[in-house]
Amino acid sequence: MRLLLIGPPGAGKGTQAEILSRILGVPHISTGDLFRDQVGRRTPLGREAARFLDAGELVPDRVTTDMVRHRLGEPDAERGFLLDGYPRTVPQAQALSSVLAAGGTTLDAVLELTAPEDVLVDRLLARGRPDDTEDLVRHRRRIHHRRTVPVLGHYAGLVRTVEAVGTVEDITARILTALGLPESVSTR
Template sequence: MRMILMGPPGAGKGTQAKFVADHFGIPAISTGDIFRFNVSEGTPLGVEAKKYMDAGEYVPDEVTNLMVRNRIDEDDAKPGFLLDGYPRTLAQVEELDGMVKFTGHELDAVVVLTADADELVARLLQRAQVEGRADDTEDVIRRRQEVYAEQTEPLIEVYRDRGLLVEIDGMGDVDDVTGRIFAALDAVRQS
């Protein structure tokens, strides 16, 4: 299974990615996790990424594309992968198309978690307190939502037109959302 998990910041992508990846026996590849690791280690990529992340902006495509290309080339991603946080722009969709085509495969599904914007802000502010994420202020969170609406929401139509889109209500109990995702993906695999 080669899939993308999309949704606005705070929709539960990271939580659901772990369950879905485990279910299908594929790695969950999160650009956010890779960025945070590099920031904490103080790598050149981390220093560059931190400037954008602190402002609530997307890290430039050239940095993100290289990172994703390297990661999906690793052995554990040969049977499949789940991308969380990538692609985020139309240019990244084209880049990913090339990466996947190069391996002789294609995407199986694009799952989009939908959620109420104000509920997401409340979730993220709560997470910021619990996890000590100083960069998650309300202004930065709202800016991330704006950036998502401007740059990432158009991707939903691209994948809908390709017949890959699976929309899932991301609100409610984690287990309920996971169940909705599994049911939808099982239907995709059987079709």
């Protein structure tokens, strides 16, 4: 299964991605992890990304897409994958569609995790990270809404919206239902 996971900060994407990766037997591919891996190993893409990161700039879409393309070409992603953190913009979604088409494949579904803003803010503030102030958390949510929500339009027909409120297990069950998979698959 080839999935994309989208949701605002605090929606539980990382938690659900790890669970779904195990249940579905596909790798969880996080762009944050890709950046850390490529930069840490000092690969050509990692060195290029580091130039932008060290300057406090956003890594260009081309570099991010190249990292994703490379990762999707690895053997463990042949049967499927779960993308988390990419694409975040419509141009990135268009680039991903091209990458997948070149490999003769497409996404099976786009999972949109939603939750009320106050729930998201409370979750992020509870993490206790110094950069998780209420103003900054609300600002990141506005950025997500402005930049990433339009990506959902690019994937019209593939989007499965899941309310990410409740226990982790409840949310996982809702996701499995949205994907048309039996909840019993989560006991594997």
